[in-house]
Amino acid sequence: MNFSPLEVYSEIGPLEKVLLHRPGPELEKLTPEMLERLLFDDIPFLRVARREHDEFAGVLSRSGVEVCYLEQLMAESLIDSRVRQRFLEHFLDEAGIVNLSRREMLLDFLQDFDDLELIKTLMAGVRKEEIAGLKNRSLADMVEADHPFLLEPMPNLYFTRDPFAVIGSGISLNRMKFATRNRETIFAEYIFNFHPDFRELDIPRWYSRYEESTLEGGDLLVLNEEVLAAGISERSSPEAIEKFSRRVLKYERFTTVLAFKIPARRAFMHLDTVFTMVDHDIFTIHAEIEGPLQVYSLRIAEDDELRISEERAELEEILKNYLDLEEIKLIRCADGDPINGRREQWNDGSNTLAVAPGKVVVYSRNYVTNRLLKESGVEVEVIPSSELSRGRGGPRCMTMPLIRENIESCR
Structure with a gap:
């Protein structure tokens, strides 16, 4: 060992x-x-x-x-694009993001963040208003219009x-x-x-x-x-x-x-x-x-x-x-x-x-x-x-x- x-x-x-x-x-x-x-x-x-x-x-x-800080260690763990993508998919699964259009929009929104900002953003949660074009995108968005988050804060x-x-x-x-x-x-x-x-x-x-x-x-x-x-x-x-x-x-x-x-x-x-x-x-x-x-x-x-x-x-x-x-x-x-x-x-x-x-x-x-x-x-x-x-x-x-x-x- x-x-x-x-x-x-x-x-x-x-x-x-x-x-x-x-x-x-x-x-x-x-x-x-x-x-x-x-x-x-x-x-x-x-x-x-x-x-x-x-x-x-x-x-x-x-x-x-x-x-040492959790957010820094986690960012340093995204050692390549495959691990980063795997982590994102895993995180969205456990956040209950099953609606495909929401999932795609979130992934598009998150892809341009560097690793540390990505982790901080996921920890902070994502409001619907942060993603342009989401309003009334799907029936789920319309039904849950009063709930302000796509990803809830931690x-x-x-x-x-x-x-x-x-x-x-x-x-x-x-x-x-x-x-x-x-x-x-x-x-x-x-x-x-x-x-x-x-x-x-x-x-x-x-x-x-x-x-x-x-x-x-x-x-x-x-x-x-x-x-x-x-x-x-x-x-x-x-x-x-x-x-x-x-x-x-x-x-x-x-x-x-x-x-x-x-x-x-x-x-x-x-x-x-x-x-x-x-x-x-x-x-x-x-x-x-x-x-x-x-x-x-x-x-x-x-x-x-x-x-x-x-x-x-x-x-x-x-x-x-x-x-x-x-x-x-x-x-x-x-x-x-x-x-x-x-x-x-x-x-x-x-x-x-x-x-x-x-x-x-x-x-x-x-x-x-x-x-x-x-x-x-x-x-x-x-x-x-x-x-x-x-x-x-x-x-x-x-x-x-x-x-x-x-x-x-x-x-």
């Missing part, structure tokens, strides 16, 4: 390389009528969201992290954590719960199949976007070189987690997947919105999940079969046992206060991004939780969040780590 340029065996090992997406015009193409279907609760102000995101990227760069793209996840030296190319987000995984598929940095390498695939069961990156955490955590959530099914676990436990160094069943609620969208790792022995958690939390352990037995057991101990004991720690500290979002805790949980107070052991990036608006982190000896890098937070995702949600330093060298 060729060397994989991907390496993530920890949530907290010093972050070396990360994938981001800078918010683009797709946010300004949101309308109130589209919010629920496109999984937004509000419309961010793009100019401010970009400024906040640029500050976030700056914090990462100043911490020694190499920042506003969730700045949450790069979910479409795929680097686990160990391989990737989980995910099947997303909602169709509007499943289009995002096409980019990762083409990047890992065709980008010059990856196309000649035999990078393991732990999951496929063509599976029937859904799995999302926010529900996958790498607790250490032996233990993974997975969230059974609104977005990730137990069937998907079982299939993922069989593959990654069989072919990677990991020995255990701890599956956390969390409430299927919008505020608890993914495991990382209620539980993240901050240091070797420090975690953030939303107090409301502690009582009803069920945890299952998945391991490969000597007969090569997957064994699943329900863990009967309290969360602290489970973590101490599997992570071989004498003590752990759970920092509850806003100290579990019934008002502050719910408010800061809604704004991703538990969704921290570790850039090194004991050093995290957080949103400024979650000031109660941030104070608790500092009082626990955690170094806190605070970023502005008035607009980025409107998408219901925090610093961890906005990043896809590609390389983290081996945590053992940090002890």
Whole structure:
């Protein structure tokens, strides 16, 4: 097997390389009528969201992290005209463009863009008025005259954590719960199949976007070189987690997947919105999940079969046992206060991004939780969040780590 340029065996090992997406015009193409279907609760102000995101990227760069961007990697993956045409046809298929006249007009419209502008245009969506001569071109256009888009925008793209996840030296190319987000995984598929940095390498695939069961990156955490955590959530099914676990436990160094069943609620969208790792022995958690939390352990037995057991101990004991720690500290979002805790949980107070052991990036608006982190000896890098937070995702949600330093060298 060729060397994989991907390496993530920890949530907290010093972050070396990360994938981001800078918010683009797709946010300004949101309308109130589209919010629920496109999984937004509000419309961010793009100019401010970009400024906040640029500050976030700056914090990462100043911490020694190499920042790369989804749109740039995808453009570099269109290595020749055949790959570009294949990608366009694939993208239009998954966007539901089956009307032949619409398809031809879109292809004609897109053919003159250079590769980077093409990707940005597809991400932003295409309005009907952008294509001359489309009006009343077909019965479908006349019937759907009130809908302004030929290709709908992809506003969730700045949450790069979910479409795929680097686990160990391989990737989980995910099947997303909602169709509007499943289009995002096409980019990762083409990047890992065709980008010059990856196309000649035999990078393991732990999951496929063509599976029937859904799995999302926010529900996958790498607790250490032996233990993974997975969230059974609104977005990730137990069937998907079982299939993922069989593959990654069989072919990677990991020995255990701890599956956390969390409430299927919008505020608890993914495991990382209620539980993240901050240091070797420090975690953030939303107090409301502690009582009803069920945890299952998945391991490969000597007969090569997957064994699943329900863990009967309290969360602290489970973590101490599997992570071989004498003590752990759970920092509850806003100290579990019934008002502050719910408010800061809604704004991703538990969704921290570790850039090194004991050093995290957080949103400024979650000031109660941030104070608790500092009082626990955690170094806190605070970023502005008035607009980025409107998408219901925090610093961890906005990043896809590609390389983290081996945590053992940090002890």
